[in-house]
Amino acid sequence: MKFSSFAIAAACVASGASAFSTPAKFGVRQFTKLEMATAVDAETKTALATAANEARGLAMDSIAAAHSGHMGLPLGCAEVGAVLYGSQLQYNAAEPQWINRDRFVLSAGHGSMFIYSWLNLAGYDLPMEEVKNFRQYGSMTPGHPEFPNSEHNTPGVECTTGPLGQGVSNAVGMAASEKMAAAVYNTEDHKIFDHHVFALAGDGCFQEGVSAESACFAAHEKLDNLIVLYDANEVTLDKMAEYTQSEDIIKRYDAYGWETFEIDGHDLDAVEEAIAAAKASNNGKPKFIKCNTIIGKGMEETEGTNAAHGEAGVPYVEKAKLNIGLPEGESWYVSEGTREFFSGVAEKNAAAFDEWTATFEAWKEANPELAKQLDDAVNDNVMPAEDMFKAIPQMGTDAEATRVSGYKIIQDIAKLVPYYVSGSADLHGSTRNYIDNGGAFGAGFDKSYDGKNIYFGIREHAMGSIMNGMANHGLFKVSGSTFLVFVDYMRATLRVAALSELQRVSYVLTHDSIGVGEDGPTHQPVETVSGLRVIPNLDVYRPGDAEETVAAYVSSVTRKDGPTALIFSRQNMDQNNDMDYMARREGALKGGYVAKAETEDLDMIIIATGSEVQHALKAAADLPGARVVSMPCMEAYERQSEEYKESVLPSSCTKRIAMEAGVSAPWYKYASKVVGVDEFGFSAPGDIVMEKKGMTAENLAAEIASM
Numbered sequence: 001m002k003f004s005s006f007a008i009a010a011a012c013v014a015s016g017a018s019a020f021s022t023p024a025k026f027g028v029r030q031f032t033k034l035e036m037a038t039a040v041d042a043e044t045k046t047a048l049a050t051a052a053n054e055a056r057g058l059a060m061d062s063i064a065a066a067h068s069g070h071m072g073l074p075l076g077c078a079e080v081g082a083v084l085y086g087s088q089l090q091y092n093a094a095e096p097q098w099i100n101r102d103r104f105v106l107s108a109g110h111g112s113m114f115i116y117s118w119l120n121l122a123g124y125d126l127p128m129e130e131v132k133n134f135r136q137y138g139s140m141t142p143g144h145p146e147f148p149n150s151e152h153n154t155p156g157v158e159c160t161t162g163p164l165g166q167g168v169s170n171a172v173g174m175a176a177s178e179k180m181a182a183a184v185y186n187t188e189d190h191k192i193f194d195h196h197v198f199a200l201a202g203d204g205c206f207q208e209g210v211s212a213e214s215a216c217f218a219a220h221e222k223l224d225n226l227i228v229l230y231d232a233n234e235v236t237l238d239k240m241a242e243y244t245q246s247e248d249i250i251k252r253y254d255a256y257g258w259e260t261f262e263i264d265g266h267d268l269d270a271v272e273e274a275i276a277a278a279k280a281s282n283n284g285k286p287k288f289i290k291c292n293t294i295i296g297k298g299m300e301e302t303e304g305t306n307a308a309h310g311e312a313g314v315p316y317v318e319k320a321k322l323n324i325g326l327p328e329g330e331s332w333y334v335s336e337g338t339r340e341f342f343s344g345v346a347e348k349n350a351a352a353f354d355e356w357t358a359t360f361e362a363w364k365e366a367n368p369e370l371a372k373q374l375d376d377a378v379n380d381n382v383m384p385a386e387d388m389f390k391a392i393p394q395m396g397t398d399a400e401a402t403r404v405s406g407y408k409i410i411q412d413i414a415k416l417v418p419y420y421v422s423g424s425a426d427l428h429g430s431t432r433n434y435i436d437n438g439g440a441f442g443a444g445f446d447k448s449y450d451g452k453n454i455y456f457g458i459r460e461h462a463m464g465s466i467m468n469g470m471a472n473h474g475l476f477k478v479s480g481s482t483f484l485v486f487v488d489y490m491r492a493t494l495r496v497a498a499l500s501e502l503q504r505v506s507y508v509l510t511h512d513s514i515g516v517g518e519d520g521p522t523h524q525p526v527e528t529v530s531g532l533r534v535i536p537n538l539d540v541y542r543p544g545d546a547e548e549t550v551a552a553y554v555s556s557v558t559r560k561d562g563p564t565a566l567i568f569s570r571q572n573m574d575q576n577n578d579m580d581y582m583a584r585r586e587g588a589l590k591g592g593y594v595a596k597a598e599t600e601d602l603d604m605i606i607i608a609t610g611s612e613v614q615h616a617l618k619a620a621a622d623l624p625g626a627r628v629v630s631m632p633c634m635e636a637y638e639r640q641s642e643e644y645k646e647s648v649l650p651s652s653c654t655k656r657i658a659m660e661a662g663v664s665a666p667w668y669k670y671a672s673k674v675v676g677v678d679e680f681g682f683s684a685p686g687d688i689v690m691e692k693k694g695m696t697a698e699n700l701a702a703e704i705a706s707m
Contacts, residue, residue: 040087040272047341048086048268051121052078053324054334056298058120059113060317061331062134062141069135069143072295072308073111076233076265077200080291081114083271085122086345088279090195092353093123093346096155099378100195100356103158103174103473107167107201107211108231109144114200116141119156121338123346126154128332147472147500150561159472160500163492165208166465168228171199172214173469175226175286176454180421180441181475183449185374190363192356195225196279202231203241206249213462215286219257220457222284222443227275230288231265233295235306253288265291284443298324377419377475380504385558385589388416392554394581395546402568402610403510405546407432409553410479414438414452417477417557421470422508423454424481425463431481431568433508454478460486464493464507471497471504477557481508484567485516485525487532497563498537505563506556512542513661514677514693515571515611517686524681524689530666532565533634541633542567542660543588544595544613545575548632551588555636567610571686574614576630587630591637592648596620596628604655604704607631607670611695612659618697619704626704627653634666657704661695675703 040048059074090102106115113134119126126140133139144162146152158174161167175197182193205211218226230249234241250260259281263270271291278287296308299320307313313320326333364371375381383391392412395405414420414435421441428434438452456463463480470478487494487509497505514524532540541552541564549568556564576584576595587593596617603625608616613630620626629648631637637645649656649670657675658667664676677693690696
């Protein structure tokens with residue numbers, strides 16, 4: 001291999017010289033004995049050291065050009081990146097969607113030039129021109145990594161990260177998905193899933209509570225295919241980390257049940273050995289590797305301080321590049337030797353991919369039904385909504401809570417979509433989204449990794465992030481449930497799912513209004529449904545009867561560009577039996593439809609959703625000129641053609657009133673008067689709370705009469 005002249009200096013790493021040594025306080029502690037000595041030969045170590053410095057240079061140049069970004073992590077974790085992409089990750093840059101690739105999640109997403117630099121060096125289809133366009137409009141290198149969507153497609157980026165802690169939890173979801181895939185698809189003769197999931201995270205990720213929630217879940221379910229690398233640089237944005245944290249994080253993860261390591265994150269041998277040992281250890285424990293690093297390493301003016309976190313080092317870029325041996329006057333420099341080295345890595349990876357492909361082809365031939373199921377899962381092939389409607393039997397005609405209707409429907413959904421799984425934050429008995437005969441996912445007790453029901457524990461925030469990770473993994477559809485009022489615990493994850501366009505995720509949110517009753521205002525959502533409606537690209541369905549609930553579920557599994565929230569009631573509600581059941585399904589799928597047509601000239605329109613549709617139908621019974629429009633999903637309705645929307649809500653009819661047991665503001669888009677609930681409820685039986693807050697047919701009729 002041919003390296004630039006400065007690469008010779010990097011050889012000092014191989015000989016143990018001090019060019020990359022770290023202060024004495026970074027003494028290595030091995031909490032798990034490294035059973036395998038993974039020695040790196042001198043030439044490879046030189047190549048990795050050279051690549052690490054050149055990755056530092058790419059990060060510095062791109063951040064300097066953008067005058068924006070975070071240098072600390074890309075410079076401080078360069079050796080970790082070199083070992084991952086140059087040695088330990090199982091990937092094929094020419095086949096970035098290989099289903100058995102290792103997943104790498106940059107949980108500390110602010111350090112995005114870390115992953116962009118390494119993806120370019122590793123040969124992914126991320127041209128240098130895109131690296132240069134860091135943080136620019138329309139580039140493949142946005143400020144934080146983004147899961148492929150309609151705005152960005154960056155091969156090698158496995159999920160959207162930035163909100164700290166969520167990436168760690170996404171990785172937990174990917175690890176759970178891999179365990180599930182291995183249990184469902186591997187056979188005694190052919191193993192097609194056996195990969196690992198890596199996450200690189202910093203102090204901020206571990207201060208956020210969501211990472212603690214998911215760490216407990218990962219250990220409890222024995223996700224030993226998960227490896228978390230902690231960039232322990234002792235720095236946060238405002239202050240040095242010691243200003244706000246003092247726990248021993250190794251002891252914390254030991255207590256959770258993880259296998260822990262502590263290494264010098266700039267020692268290539270130590271990084272190599274720790275990662276190799278973590279991969280080889282199938283002991284039922286997820287792996288936590290504390291990598292002691294110097295933030296902003298290589299830029300002496302800022303390294304080791306909180307100033308290195310952002311772009312404060314921009315004025316010192318040229319000096320820093322010279323200090324680490326990069327050629328003077330050259331920007332975005334990559335040596336011929338580094339390109340040759342990664343060409344060799346690509347050849348090795350391609351050979352491993354080809355070997356796996358041979359196994360995969362043999363597996364497909366031996367297991368045609370499983371192969372068809374896997375192909376459908378990977379490509380998210382589901383039958384069209386109209387066919388799904390035909391496959392789901394007509395629902396009953398008696399009054400019923402939509403959570404109860406949902407329980408019946410999810411059984412059909414699980415049969416029609418074999419890769420559909422569900423879970424709950426300790427509320428299966430109330431939210432009613434348990435898949436019968438599906439088994440429980442996990443380790444121990446009566447659980448197994450092919451179980452379709454996930455017990456997340458009382459961890460809504462982690463549940464949302466884990467679900468996103470499962471969706472990112474690309475093999476299953478997943479829903480998760482809790483009481484609607486608690487969705488705010490996981491709101492940040494819904495937002496990421498929506499902007500990532502994760503169509504594989506849906507949320508079952510029950511106990512939808514003040515109708516919850518006796519539990520009182522702490523458990524009675526008032527503002528919550530409307531709070532979800534303002535999240536772009538999140539469909540929010542609040543169905544008004546069992547047939548609308550069918551449409552809501554079907555929409556959630558057939559939608560192709562984003563997640564869906566399913567809002568179900570605790571209390572019973574009447575069925576709109578005067579209208580054909582299939583017409584209700586088809587209308588609800590469009591988000592809004594005429595639930596009762598006027599029998600004389602159109603005089604007014606009553607719009608309602610959820611449990612208030614029954615009141616609208618009753619109030620309109622004696623009003624021949626009144627039309628009732630059920631609108632279970634505003635977002636789906638707004639996607640319909642102008643002609644359809646005009647047929648439902650003709651502009652010529654301006655006398656309109658809307659009703660919902662929630663805040664009134666969103667409905668003024670469609671109506672001039674709204675009967676809503678703009679204050680918190682109180683503890684009493686649900687029907688009493690509804691009556692006192694005006695959620696009755698009689699009150700609606702009175703409000704109509706006053707118009």
